[in-house]
Amino acid sequence: MSTQHGPRVGRPPHHTGPEELVQTAAMARRFYLEGRSKTEIAQEFGISRFKVARMLETALHNGLIRLEVRLPAELDAERSDALRTRYNLRHCVVLASTEGEPGGAVLATRRLGAVAAGLLTEIVTEADVLGLVWGPEIEALGRELTVLARCKVVQLCGVTPLRPVDSSAVEAVRRAASIARGPVYAIHAPLLLPDGAAARMLRRQPGITEAVNQFRHLTKAVVSVGAWGPGLSTIYDALDDDAREQYRSLGTCAEVVGQLLDADGRPVAPELTERIIAISFDELRDVPDVILLADGEERAAATSAALKTGLFNGIVTHTAVAEHLLR
Incomplete structure (x- = not known):
């Protein structure tokens, strides 16, 4: 009995689409600007707290979110x-x-x-x-x-x-x-x-x-x-x-x-x-x-x-x- 190997079937490579981008932006606003917790954000979007953390971390790494610390110019x-x-x-x-x-x-x-x-x-x-x-x-x-x-x-x-x-x-x-x-x-x-x-x-x-x-x-x-x-x-x-x-x-x-x-x-x-x-x-x-x-x-x-x-x-x-x- 011979087995023929066809194309591998499985999950396609992850692609960040427009929906994920706008959701990540919304999460970032909730977390960084509104002071909401990751648990609260997870409940709102129906995902786990760990996925929220991962999405925010990825967004920082990829440049979707940029954090700036601005002090008066006179302070070093x-x-x-x-x-x-x-x-x-x-x-x-x-x-x-x-x-x-x-x-x-x-x-x-x-x-x-x-x-x-x-x-x-x-x-x-x-x-x-x-x-x-x-x-x-x-x-x-x-x-x-x-x-x-x-x-x-x-x-x-x-x-x-x-x-x-x-x-x-x-x-x-x-x-x-x-x-x-x-x-x-x-x-x-x-x-x-x-x-x-x-x-x-x-x-x-x-x-x-x-x-x-x-x-x-x-x-x-x-x-x-x-x-x-x-x-x-x-x-x-x-x-x-x-x-x-x-x-x-x-x-x-x-x-x-x-x-x-x-x-x-x-x-x-x-x-x-x-x-x-x-x-x-x-x-x-x-x-x-x-x-x-x-x-x-x-x-x-x-x-x-x-x-x-x-x-x-x-x-x-x-x-x-x-x-x-x-x-």
């Missing part, structure tokens, strides 16, 4: 994500740098303040106690802040009058508290005192004591970083040339709330601690969210040192700084 999404991953940060926003543009440095600080203000609007709740340091970035943040949950606002350090500014730290803190419609704890005192005795005396003043006592209740803090150079650090500008060179020789490259750091994030001038009125590193470590504002490429190395302290779980900075940190 790629470096924000890379920096967040590299340093295990909870909050990370990187702005596209504006070097070379007219008014670049001033504009960059203003934009940094605006984005930091937006971040605070996003993450601060009525259960928070918010701390702010002194600095040009905080001044910019204060000017751009328009909405904030009702909370306490605490100034984290004294100020230095050596650099001309549009508004003082006290005014920036008061503006934040006014917008938050909550109590304000300001520090009407210099950041750096001539000696430890003068600093201890000021810390005992009623208004300053009230602010310092709030440090242990902080839940969110915004801190800036200074580099060891003129106009880049409040402590640098407050010292004489001999002291500046002395601390430079010890490896100082950064300043955070009056503390001087070397490139590895280690304190190099513990004797200055007695002379400053500011939150301590030990107190900052107890704050659940501490966000670093790093303004300008000239502070890139200082920002690296600050992150090595382990004090920060958030950062707002520029592309040029982010590139340095990622290298």
